[in-house]
Amino acid sequence: MKGKHSSGKLLFTLVLCALVGLHGCAVDSGSEDEGPYPDFENPVSESSASTGTIGTVSSVDESFSRTIAFCATEEPSNDGLANLSMLFADFQAERSAARSAAVTLARTSATIPVYFHVISKGPTEEEGEVPDAPLIEQIEVLNSAYSGETGGVATPFRFTLAGINRVRNADWHVMSPGSETEMQAKQELKQGAADTLNVYLVDIQASGEVSGGRGTILGYTTLPVFYPLLAQYDGVVLHYKAIVGGPLAHYDTGHVLVHEVGHWLGLLHTFSGQCDGFFDDLISDTPREKTPESGNYCPVDRDSCPDLDGEDPVHNHMTYTADECRSEFTAGQVDFMVFNASIFRSMQLY
Numbered sequence: 001m002k003g004k005h006s007s008g009k010l011l012f013t014l015v016l017c018a019l020v021g022l023h024g025c026a027v028d029s030g031s032e033d034e035g036p037y038p039d040f041e042n043p044v045s046e047s048s049a050s051t052g053t054i055g056t057v058s059s060v061d062e063s064f065s066r067t068i069a070f071c072a073t074e075e076p077s078n079d080g081l082a083n084l085s086m087l088f089a090d091f092q093a094e095r096s097a098a099r100s101a102a103v104t105l106a107r108t109s110a111t112i113p114v115y116f117h118v119i120s121k122g123p124t125e126e127e128g129e130v131p132d133a134p135l136i137e138q139i140e141v142l143n144s145a146y147s148g149e150t151g152g153v154a155t156p157f158r159f160t161l162a163g164i165n166r167v168r169n170a171d172w173h174v175m176s177p178g179s180e181t182e183m184q185a186k187q188e189l190k191q192g193a194a195d196t197l198n199v200y201l202v203d204i205q206a207s208g209e210v211s212g213g214r215g216t217i218l219g220y221t222t223l224p225v226f227y228p229l230l231a232q233y234d235g236v237v238l239h240y241k242a243i244v245g246g247p248l249a250h251y252d253t254g255h256v257l258v259h260e261v262g263h264w265l266g267l268l269h270t271f272s273g274q275c276d277g278f279f280d281d282l283i284s285d286t287p288r289e290k291t292p293e294s295g296n297y298c299p300v301d302r303d304s305c306p307d308l309d310g311e312d313p314v315h316n317h318m319t320y321t322a323d324e325c326r327s328e329f330t331a332g333q334v335d336f337m338v339f340n341a342s343i344f345r346s347m348q349l350y
Contacts, residue, residue, distance in 0.1 A: 070320050072177045072204075072220040073263045075272060081279040084225060088282065091339045110347045113162035114139060115191045117200045118240070121170035128173050130201055134245045135164055141244050141254030142261060145317065145327075152315075152328025155337060156349055157265065159197070165189060175202040175237060177220050186233050194227050194345040197264060198235035199257065201243065218242040218256045221263035224344035236260045250297050250322035259326065262318050266340025267333055270312075270319045275305035285332040286313050291320070298325035 076084065116135050120128030139161050148154030172185040190198050204217050219238045227234055236257065241247055244254030271289045273280035280288055287310025292299075298321050302312045313319055317326045318333070329337075341347040 070218050071259065071263075071269070072217045073223070073260070073269075074177070074220070074226075075223070075268055076225065078278055080225070081282065085279070085282050087343065088336060088339050091343065092335065108349065109156040109158065110195070110341060110349060111158045111160055112195065112197050113192060114142075114159050114197045114199060115163045115165060116161075117165045117167060117185075117189045117198065119167045119169055119172045119175075119185060119200060119202045120240075121168070121173040128201070128203060128240050129166075130240055130243055132164060134243050136161060138244045138254050138257055142258060145255065145258040146261075146329075148329075150327040152317075153331045153334050155329060155334045157337070157341070159261075162196070163191070165191075173202055174205060175200070176205045177217075177237075182237065183233060186235065190232055190235065194224075194231065194234070195341075195347050197261065200235060200237045201240040202237060204237060204239045218248075218251055219260040221260045223263060224266045224340040227344050236264055250324065253323040255317065255323035255326050258317050262329070262333075262337070265337040266344070267318050267337060270316050275308060281318070283330065283332040283336055285330045286316060286318075287311060289313065289319065297322035 075081075116130075116138075118128070118130050118135075120130075123129060125131070139159050142159040144150055146155045146157045146159070167185075167189065169185075172181055175182050175185065185200065185202075186198075189200070192198070204219070217239070219236060219242060221236045222230060222234045238257055238260060242251050242256040244252065244257075246252045267283075268281040270281055270283075270286045271291050273288065274290045275288055280286075288305045288308050289302075289312040290304035292312075292314075299312070299314055302314060303310075304312050313330075314321050314325055315327050316333075317329055319326065338349045342349045
């Protein structure tokens with residue numbers, strides 16, 4: 001028997017398929033297989049730090065971390081990726097021609113307003129309430145990561161807190177990707193247009209049926225390419241425990257939202273396509289990698305695609321490693337974010 005949200009999820013997925021114009025777009029009809037989310041069941045100990053892994057943090061909720069499935073962001077199919085790749089190439093050619101002609105760029109940076117929607121089922125932090133302080137600090141973490149302060153290449157994106165909206169709704173507090181609950185909450189709460197970031201803090205489950213999920217996921221996001229037909233559902237859904245200073249081992253520095261905002265600005269996972277897929281993440285300077293393995297939070301020197309150039313980008317914000325391991329974007333990723341922000345989010349960064 002299908003769950004109560006299955007029809008909503010089916011409709012949501014069909015709209016996504018229609019948007020990217022795709023042949024053979026798979027629709028989930030209720031399978032428990034939620035995709036390539038590592039289960040991180042074996043957190044390493046402090047003694048393994050010398051081998052390049054991150055040790056356990058005893059002061060936080062390690063047992064919860066063992067059931068994490070990380071990210072559930074929907075990515076386009078191969079046809080959609082082909083279209084994106086062509087658009088990106090054209091955009092880059094136009095930018096290059098403008099620079100060669102010494103044309104002054106109209107806009108070189110963008111400040112993104114951020115609305116946090118804290119959806120709780122009760123007044124305590126365990127029931128989903130998040131104080132103002134970590135939300136304010138989360139903006140600082142975003143600015144640090146996207147300015148290049150933590151490492152890698154600086155991006156032109158900065159963030160400012162536009163508002164904190166607190167909602168007491170037990171039904172909306174538990175949310176799963178593509179569910180009717182998600183649709184209802186976003187339709188009611190979303191603020192701003194394509195260039196405004198809405199972050200919904202809830203208890204995320206990996207499927208419409210809470211009991212049938214494969215574990216708790218930390219976040220998921222709508223890509224910019226989906227905005228034209230799914231504007232009302234745009235934004236980041238973030239687990240309320242994955243915020244900066246939260247209780248989750250290895251996911252408590254605020255870098256989970258850095259990862260999800262990367263998706264909101266168009267980036268795919270660095271392991272998209274893995275070693276032999278027809279398409280990868282569409283970025284030329286991120287080496288290919290397999291879906292990260294369980295239990296190794298910062299596997300320095302890992303090379304999961306040994307027949308291809310480059311070791312796994314374990315420090316990249318768009319892979320699956322611990323918060324303290326992820327610290328950088330590449331130049332190619334910055335260009336791809338600028339492309340997505342300009343074409344789909346009306347930021348006009350040229």
